[in-house]
Amino acid sequence: MDKIKITFPDGKSREFDAGVTAMDILQQMPGRLRKESIAVKFNDQLLDLNKPLNEDGTLEFITITSAEGMDIFWHSSAHVMAHAIKNLYPEAKFAFGPPVENGFYYDVDLDKSLNPEDLQKIEAEMQSIVQADHPFERKSFSKQEAVELFKEKGETFKVEQIERLGEPPSVYREGDFYDLCRGPHVPSTKYIKYFKLLNIAGAYWLGDEKNPQLQRVYGIAFPKKSRLDDYLVRLEEAKQRDHRKLGKELDLFSINDQIGPGLVLWHPKGAFIRHQIESYWKERHLEGGYDFVHSPHIAKADLWNASGHLDFFGENMFSPMDVDEMQYIVKPMNCPFHLQIYKSVTKSYRDLPIRWAELGTVYRYERSGVLHGLLRVRGFTQDDAHIFCRPDQLNAEVVRVIRFSVSILEAFGFSDYDVFVSTRPENYVGTLENWQTATRALKEGLEECGIEYAIDPGEGVFYGPKIDIKIRDSIGRSWQCSTIQVDFNEPERFDLNFIGQDGEKHRPIMIHRALLGSLERFFGVLIEHYAGAFPLWLAPVQVAVLPITEHQYKYALQIHEKLLAQGIRSQLDDRSEKVGYKIRQASTLKIPYMFIVGPKEVEDKTLSVRRHKEGDLGTFQYAGIVEKIKKQVSSKQ
RNA sequence: GCCACCUUAGCUCAGAUGGUAGAGCGGCUCACUCGUAAUGAGCAGGUCGUCGGUUCGAAUCCGACAGGUGGCUCCA
Numbered sequence: 001m002d003k004i005k006i007t008f009p010d011g012k013s014r015e016f017d018a019g020v021t022a023m024d025i026l027q028q029m030p031g032r033l034r035k036e037s038i039a040v041k042f043n044d045q046l047l048d049l050n051k052p053l054n055e056d057g058t059l060e061f062i063t064i065t066s067a068e069g070m071d072i073f074w075h076s077s078a079h080v081m082a083h084a085i086k087n088l089y090p091e092a093k094f095a096f097g098p099p100v101e102n103g104f105y106y107d108v109d110l111d112k113s114l115n116p117e118d119l120q121k122i123e124a125e126m127q128s129i130v131q132a133d134h135p136f137e138r139k140s141f142s143k144q145e146a147v148e149l150f151k152e153k154g155e156t157f158k159v160e161q162i163e164r165l166g167e168p169p170s171v172y173r174e175g176d177f178y179d180l181c182r183g184p185h186v187p188s189t190k191y192i193k194y195f196k197l198l199n200i201a202g203a204y205w206l207g208d209e210k211n212p213q214l215q216r217v218y219g220i221a222f223p224k225k226s227r228l229d230d231y232l233v234r235l236e237e238a239k240q241r242d243h244r245k246l247g248k249e250l251d252l253f254s255i256n257d258q259i260g261p262g263l264v265l266w267h268p269k270g271a272f273i274r275h276q277i278e279s280y281w282k283e284r285h286l287e288g289g290y291d292f293v294h295s296p297h298i299a300k301a302d303l304w305n306a307s308g309h310l311d312f313f314g315e316n317m318f319s320p321m322d323v324d325e326m327q328y329i330v331k332p333m334n335c336p337f338h339l340q341i342y343k344s345v346t347k348s349y350r351d352l353p354i355r356w357a358e359l360g361t362v363y364r365y366e367r368s369g370v371l372h373g374l375l376r377v378r379g380f381t382q383d384d385a386h387i388f389c390r391p392d393q394l395n396a397e398v399v400r401v402i403r404f405s406v407s408i409l410e411a412f413g414f415s416d417y418d419v420f421v422s423t424r425p426e427n428y429v430g431t432l433e434n435w436q437t438a439t440r441a442l443k444e445g446l447e448e449c450g451i452e453y454a455i456d457p458g459e460g461v462f463y464g465p466k467i468d469i470k471i472r473d474s475i476g477r478s479w480q481c482s483t484i485q486v487d488f489n490e491p492e493r494f495d496l497n498f499i500g501q502d503g504e505k506h507r508p509i510m511i512h513r514a515l516l517g518s519l520e521r522f523f524g525v526l527i528e529h530y531a532g533a534f535p536l537w538l539a540p541v542q543v544a545v546l547p548i549t550e551h552q553y554k555y556a557l558q559i560h561e562k563l564l565a566q567g568i569r570s571q572l573d574d575r576s577e578k579v580g581y582k583i584r585q586a587s588t589l590k591i592p593y594m595f596i597v598g599p600k601e602v603e604d605k606t607l608s609v610r611r612h613k614e615g616d617l618g619t620f621q622y623a624g625i626v627e628k629i630k631k632q633v634s635s636k637q
Numbered sequence: 638g639c640c641a642c643c644u645u646a647g648c649u650c651a652g653a654u655g656g657u658a659g660a661g662c663g664g665c666u667c668a669c670u671c672g673u674a675a676u677g678a679g680c681a682g683g684u685c686g687u688c689g690g691u692u693c694g695a696a697u698c699c700g701a702c703a704g705g706u707g708g709c710u711c712c713a
Contacts, residue, residue, distance in 0.1 A: 105708095113640075113641055113642095114641080115641075115642075116642085198707095199641095199707055199708075200640090200641060200642085200707075200708085201640075201641075201707055201708025201709065202639065202640030202641065202707090202708060202709055203640085203708065203709045203710095204639080204640095204709055204710075207709070207710070208710085209638080209639065209709075209710055213639060213640050213709080214640085214709095215640075215641075216640095216708065216709075218707090218708085244706095248648075249648085255704095255705095257686085257703070257704045257705085261703095261704070261705085315711095316711085316712085362713090364712085364713085366711080366712075367638050367639090367710080367711070368638070368704095369638060369639070369640095369708085369709080369710085370638090370709095370710080370711065370712075371705090372706090375713090376711095376712070376713085377713090380713065382713065383713095384713095480712085480713075481713070482713090483713070514713065516713090517713040518713045519713095520713085521713055522713090546673090548670080548671065548672055548673095549670040549671060549672095550670065551670075576668095576669080576670075576671095577671090577675090577676080578669095578670090578671055578672090578675080578676060579671070579672055579673065580671090580672085580673065580674060580675070580676095581674080581675050581676080582673095582674095583673050583674055583675095584673095584674035584675055585674085585675085586674090587674055588674080594673080596672070596673065598671090598672055599672090600672085608672080608673075610673060615673075616673055
């Protein structure tokens, strides 16, 4: 019998009989690997464990602890779910059922609309499929055969997909369920031990809203019960820190349906936090070489025509209003205003770069279904800036703005982020050459800052490529806030120029950038990041003064007023309640410090200090604790 | 916008099969004067999202609209 040589990741190699399967090899491996392997990578190709190997090659087992392993695991889970749905609803037709970042889904075409109780039924059916321990078998078909197989089963989406495939289709079977699939899969259904179906949503066939809408069922699965439980706990935790829930509980903001969807009311406590964010932002921008500008909320429709917004962004703009037989439109962006300011005085090459910042409130028509708390609204304030520079200054300005962004995000507790460069979309303006220059400038800027990035193809804005910084919050979720965009187009459209050393007119380049993105979204992210327990410098109330009985009210009032006079945001709770109750309420409101004063403290002129989440810190002198608080405020802890 | 689901007091939620509303928290008042996450009692508070229909009778059934939630598509 022919021998083949298999090389393992540790560099060692061994000979096996040709036709050996990875499963055979796995039997000779240590217990842990044997238990956790679900597929194999052979010569960089992912294969099922039971695929016979007939040539020399490198072999690596894919375990359920790896990202690739989880993808395979979830993909197999999706098959099992589809199988269960098919058993319960034989008329169901299936579209795609891939693994996603957290779990898997399957798109189903079914006349009956599924509800949460149906999910339980499907779960029960899945359970019996898992228990039956059907092996996953791969079958190769000719296009013809596959089409016939799925036609006979009424699987029109699968047939359509087979027609689209370049390669001959492969089909997986487990039990009596057949699915078009590239694979690989776990060896058998019993691997899918612990799972839960999470929700149902609508999704369009091939993601196009002109196509029929399918029902998408989301689920999660793990090989170990503890991991499933952990995951469900994390979901619960995310729910607990939902900014919409906390916004209500902490009285930070509201969205009122009499005012309109996607329009935010900032309540005093939320508005205070916004004030802190804005103050810090302004301070940093002045230090960072920016000047401030302000612009109006509406402008003539002509402006938006000239800028290209009506052509390329029109569907996101509010309808025009008629004023003096002229049409005006509320602004979706600030840039055209800044361009006009630029044009108001002739610029010399010596004037550049110019950096103009504005907390500019813009309005965008967002389709009703996309609105979401503070994260997606119709009226929001961008922390916008436009940098006008000479072509020879572009790279330096890109680097400068990247460093600036990162440093500001860090001040808000975000030191973990993913960076993407989005390239030219299908709908764009400007020359290919300019797009190339701009894209190169962004990439080089990131490289110079030593920041790793991924490419987001075709995701740029219509006027130029962009860098998006997606920050990671305290529980690892990713949020898009910052964006840095190079624009050759608008300076061209508005005929911006500066007089060069040569006395001739030259075209400046413009960089659009928003660091926090919008104050609304950033606030939402901030609430979730801190789970509502804001650091001292942001907390709307920093100290709650809690007298134990009314005999301490006078002393408590003195403390409270002294704190206010020293710029510490204090709140006095002089209700006739038990101190335990007051503490509970201050805790619920996530107030960072509580000063408890009873007879002892009045006597000794001290304070009993309690810190949110930490508990009793003991007795302090007034001056000592105030100094400690001031230090924490200035260091933004 | 599309699909599904949801909307009852300030908040969280009960209210089988239609007989026109209830709790807890919060608020107010009173009593209690209390030591590190809920003192007790009382009171007030609701056109049951809006409009229309079915019915002797609708929070409950039907329809439209509005708002929200989970997604799709889009995005700061």
